[in-house]
Amino acid sequence: MTSAATAGAGLSESDFEKFREYFYKRTGIQFTSAKRYFVDKRIDACIRNSPYDSFASWFAALRLNDRPELQQELINQLTVNETYFLREDxxxxxxxxxxxxxxxxxxxxxxxxxxxxxxxxxxxxxxxxxxxxxxxxxxxxxxxxxxxxxxxxxxxxxxxxxxxxxxxxxxxxxxxxxxxxxxxxxxxxxxxxxxxxxxxxxxxxxxxxxxxxxxxxxxxxxxxxxxxxxxxxxxxxxxxxxxxxxxxxxxxxxxxxxxxxxxxxxxxxxxxxxxxxxxxxxxxxxxxxxx
Incomplete structure (x- = not known):
C-alpha cells in the first residue's frame, strides 16, 4: 500500500504531463493545469487502493495494460457524474x-x-x-x-x-x-x-x-x-x-x-x-x- 510519505504529495509537473497525455489518449478528456488539485487527489486515491506504493510503479502498471481494473478505477475516479431526474426537462x-x-x-x-x-x-x-x-x-x-x-x-x-x-x-x-x-x-x-x-x-x-x-x-x-x-x-x-x-x-x-x-x-x-x-x-x- 502507499506509504505516508508518498500519499498526498501530489504529482510533479513532469508526472502530471505524462499522466495528462495518457488519460487524453484513453478517453479524449484533457485536464488543464487548473485541474491539478482535482487530478492529484483522485490519483492519490487510486494509488492508495492499489498494491503499488508510488505514482511511478502504479503508472507503469497502468500503461502496461496488464491490470485493467486499475484503468477502470481511474476512469471512475476522474469522470464527472452530476445529474438528477428531469434535468433540462x-x-x-x-x-x-x-x-x-x-x-x-x-x-x-x-x-x-x-x-x-x-x-x-x-x-x-x-x-x-x-x-x-x-x-x-x-x-x-x-x-x-x-x-x-x-x-x-x-x-x-x-x-x-x-x-x-x-x-x-x-x-x-x-x-x-x-x-x-x-x-x-x-x-x-x-x-x-x-x-x-x-x-x-x-x-x-x-x-x-x-x-x-x-x-x-x-x-x-x-x-x-x-x-x-x-x-x-x-x-x-x-x-x-x-x-x-x-x-x-x-x-x-x-x-x-x-x-x-x-x-x-x-x-x-x-x-x-x-x-x-x-x-x-x-x-x-x-x-x-x-x-
Missing amino acids: YQFDSMLRTALPDVIAMRGGPNRIVGPVKILSLPCSTGEEPYSIGIRLLEEWDLIDRIDVEIHGADIDSEVLQRARHASYGERSLQRVPAKWRAKYFTSAGAGRYQLDEGIRGAVTLHQVNVCDTLAMRAFREFDVIFCRNVLIYFDELSSRRAAENLYGALRPGGYLFLGHSESMSRISPIFTPARLTEGIVYQRPIGANR
Missing part, C-alpha cells in the same frame, strides 16, 4: 412535441413504422436521464401503447452503471419529480432512499462505452434520438470532432441529437443540420446523408 418537451412526431412521420407514420423507435442517453451516469425519458414517454406520449420503443443508456464509468442498474436514489436526484410520479414510480427504501419501479428499470438497456472510441461506437446504430448532454465541454477540438462523428454514425438519417444548453455543434463539426425549435436548438443528421 425542456429538451424532453422538444422530444415529445417535435422530434418524435417528425421521426414517426419520416418512418412512414404510426401505422406503417417498421421496428422500434430507438433512444440513446450517453453519458447516462447513474441512470436518471434514460429513466426520466421512460417516465415522460409513459406519462405523456400518446403513441406509447402503439409503437415499440427501445431506450438505451451508455457511460464510460462502470461504477455509475452499476448504480444505474440498482436504481436507488436520494432526495436530491428526485428533487424535480412531481409528487404523483414519485408515488407511482418510486418506493421508499428507508434512510432517505427511493427504489425505482422495476418496469422502468427493465425498459432501459445499459452499456459501457466511450463516445470517443470509434470502434466501440460502431455497435450503436439506427437511433432516432440521442441525448449527449454536458460531455463535449470536457473534450478538446479533436476529441469533440471524433465524438461528433461517432454520434452521427449512431443516428438514422433525420435523427435528432440533443446537446447540453452550453454546448454547440456548430463550433465542433458541420456534419449536423441545426434545427431551431421553440425550446431551443437541436441537431439532425441530414435525411439524405450516406450511412
Whole structure:
C-alpha cells in the first residue's frame, strides 16, 4: 500500500504531463493545469487502493495494460457524474412535441413504422436521464401503447452503471419529480432512499462505452434520438470532432441529437443540420446523408 510519505504529495509537473497525455489518449478528456488539485487527489486515491506504493510503479502498471481494473478505477475516479431526474426537462418537451412526431412521420407514420423507435442517453451516469425519458414517454406520449420503443443508456464509468442498474436514489436526484410520479414510480427504501419501479428499470438497456472510441461506437446504430448532454465541454477540438462523428454514425438519417444548453455543434463539426425549435436548438443528421 502507499506509504505516508508518498500519499498526498501530489504529482510533479513532469508526472502530471505524462499522466495528462495518457488519460487524453484513453478517453479524449484533457485536464488543464487548473485541474491539478482535482487530478492529484483522485490519483492519490487510486494509488492508495492499489498494491503499488508510488505514482511511478502504479503508472507503469497502468500503461502496461496488464491490470485493467486499475484503468477502470481511474476512469471512475476522474469522470464527472452530476445529474438528477428531469434535468433540462425542456429538451424532453422538444422530444415529445417535435422530434418524435417528425421521426414517426419520416418512418412512414404510426401505422406503417417498421421496428422500434430507438433512444440513446450517453453519458447516462447513474441512470436518471434514460429513466426520466421512460417516465415522460409513459406519462405523456400518446403513441406509447402503439409503437415499440427501445431506450438505451451508455457511460464510460462502470461504477455509475452499476448504480444505474440498482436504481436507488436520494432526495436530491428526485428533487424535480412531481409528487404523483414519485408515488407511482418510486418506493421508499428507508434512510432517505427511493427504489425505482422495476418496469422502468427493465425498459432501459445499459452499456459501457466511450463516445470517443470509434470502434466501440460502431455497435450503436439506427437511433432516432440521442441525448449527449454536458460531455463535449470536457473534450478538446479533436476529441469533440471524433465524438461528433461517432454520434452521427449512431443516428438514422433525420435523427435528432440533443446537446447540453452550453454546448454547440456548430463550433465542433458541420456534419449536423441545426434545427431551431421553440425550446431551443437541436441537431439532425441530414435525411439524405450516406450511412
